[in-house]
Amino acid sequence: MRFDVIVIGGGMSAIMCGIALATSGKRVALMVKGQSKLNFSSGSIDLLGYDEDGNEVEHPLDVIESLSPRHPYSKMGLANVVHNAAMAPVILEGAGLSFYGRSSDRNHYRMTPLGLLRPTWLTLDDYVAIDSQKTLSWNKVTVVSMHSFLDFPADFIASSFTRLGMECDVCDIKLGTVDKLTSNPTVMRSTAVAKLMQNDGVLNDFARKIRSKVGDAEMVVLPAVFGLDGDDTIQKIAKQIKLPVRFVSTLPPSVAGTRLLSKLRKRFVQNGGTFLLGSMVKTGKMAGGRVLSVQAKNFPDQDIEADHFVLATGSFMNGGLMSNSAGIREPIFGLDVEYLENRGEWSKENLFDAQPYMEFGVKTDNEFHAIKDGQPIENLYAIGSILSGHNSLKLADDTGVAMLTALQVARQI
Numbered sequence: 001m002r003f004d005v006i007v008i009g010g011g012m013s014a015i016m017c018g019i020a021l022a023t024s025g026k027r028v029a030l031m032v033k034g035q036s037k038l039n040f041s042s043g044s045i046d047l048l049g050y051d052e053d054g055n056e057v058e059h060p061l062d063v064i065e066s067l068s069p070r071h072p073y074s075k076m077g078l079a080n081v082v083h084n085a086a087m088a089p090v091i092l093e094g095a096g097l098s099f100y101g102r103s104s105d106r107n108h109y110r111m112t113p114l115g116l117l118r119p120t121w122l123t124l125d126d127y128v129a130i131d132s133q134k135t136l137s138w139n140k141v142t143v144v145s146m147h148s149f150l151d152f153p154a155d156f157i158a159s160s161f162t163r164l165g166m167e168c169d170v171c172d173i174k175l176g177t178v179d180k181l182t183s184n185p186t187v188m189r190s191t192a193v194a195k196l197m198q199n200d201g202v203l204n205d206f207a208r209k210i211r212s213k214v215g216d217a218e219m220v221v222l223p224a225v226f227g228l229d230g231d232d233t234i235q236k237i238a239k240q241i242k243l244p245v246r247f248v249s250t251l252p253p254s255v256a257g258t259r260l261l262s263k264l265r266k267r268f269v270q271n272g273g274t275f276l277l278g279s280m281v282k283t284g285k286m287a288g289g290r291v292l293s294v295q296a297k298n299f300p301d302q303d304i305e306a307d308h309f310v311l312a313t314g315s316f317m318n319g320g321l322m323s324n325s326a327g328i329r330e331p332i333f334g335l336d337v338e339y340l341e342n343r344g345e346w347s348k349e350n351l352f353d354a355q356p357y358m359e360f361g362v363k364t365d366n367e368f369h370a371i372k373d374g375q376p377i378e379n380l381y382a383i384g385s386i387l388s389g390h391n392s393l394k395l396a397d398d399t400g401v402a403m404l405t406a407l408q409v410a411r412q413i
């Protein structure tokens with residue numbers, strides 16, 4: 001098997017890179033082992049929420065040049081950040097996704113499943129997004145809680161609206177079909193509830209009960225358990241409630257993230273890309289400072305060849321990086337990894353401190369060529385959260401880094 005480009009991974013970075021390459025006419029394959037972090041993501045995309053001193057950022061582009069030179073945004077430079085940040089929403093819209101906050105020069109706030117406000121760049125259109133003046137167009141809001149569904153703490157969310165100066169109440173809706181899921185706690189998750197909502201009878205019953213309880217609310221906030229099937233159930237529930245509706249993400253797994261992923265996958269295939277799902281890449285063959293081919297668990301004895309390779313395997317969570325008592329390694333190519341030698345310095349005792357291990361990742365040059373034994377590999381790039389040099393929890397920049405490095409590398413290829 002031979003392609004122009006092989007991208008290893010199936011998360012936001014891999015898929016953005018794949019779409020950009022396929023659109024420009026490259027024969028590109030995504031080799032994907034399994035789930036990605038998108039399945040946990042809130043429906044908002046962060047570019048840069050905080051600066052390196054921990055201050056909230058209102059205008060991300062003003063802060064890029066103050067980041068450490070090791071940060072992936074510093075490596076690509078401000079002009080490329082601006083260019084790629086303008087391209088990313090165009091690609092997302094091409095996949096049928098629309099967002100609040102399209103411009104990268106100003107953050108707004110998203111609401112977390114625990115009712116906290118976090119600065120972000122793009123928020124799915126039908127989700128709660130609040131601009132930097134902390135104003136919404138509604139004075140009275142009802143937050144709907146689903147009885148026995150514990151992954152949406154409606155009272156926390158309601159108190160956040162109250163803090164914003166809105167009148168807010170919670171209405172609890174009991175649905176027999178949803179209650180039945182509690183017989184197995186591992187099944188009682190947002191994605192299972194979203195599947196139930198694909199049944200018109202269940203959705204209509206839910207909407208009818210909400211209508212009878214919302215009183216004079218001007219806006220209804222629902223748990224994000226709609227849209228697993230595309231946009232159908234989102235449109236139906238909004239139409240039936242007959243009031244403006246906004247969603248807030250539930251605790252993981254995330255229906256919003258799953259919706260993003262499935263639309264982006266569809267777009268990649270429409271543009272001519274090939275998915276090799278269930279393909280865990282085990283090794284790569286190299287000669288003369290280039291990668292020649294990769295080998296995957298499900299294609300035994302086959303060399304899968306390409307002109308260019310892009311490593312988008314994420315960090316520790318999905319196995320892009322692995323650690324043991326000897327250190328930290330990148331398991332496919334054995335790339336150089338930036339980390340602290342002294343294991344005692346990897347983490348801080350206080351869980352809420354910025355954790356040093358979050359900055360560990362593969363080394364690259366400024367064009368994101370991966371480095372092995374001190375030398376950049378001419379046709380192997382690293383993108384997304386496998387990159388070293390930034391703490392994504394502290395800076396709230398992970399999906400921004402994933403998308404922008406993906407587009408930067410796609411343009412270089």
Ligand SMILES: Cc1cc2nc3c(=O)[nH]c(=O)nc-3n(C[C@H](O)[C@H](O)[C@H](O)COP(=O)(O)OP(=O)(O)OC[C@H]3O[C@@H](n4cnc5c(N)ncnc54)[C@H](O)[C@@H]3O)c2cc1C
Nearest residue numbers: 009010011012013033034036037042046281314384385399
């Ligand atoms: C709980 C949680 C919530 C989050 N919420 C938000 C949010 O609200 N907003 C936001 O902006 N960001 C959020 N993020 C961060 C964000 O979703 C990701 O960090 C970002 O999408 C990075 O994606 P990635 O492609 O670099 O890596 P990943 O998403 O980790 O993808 C890595 C991919 O590589 C594959 N892979 C790994 N090894 C191999 C192999 N050997 N062969 C083949 N495939 C392999 C994996 O299966 C996976 O598909 C959240 C992250 C988490 C964990």
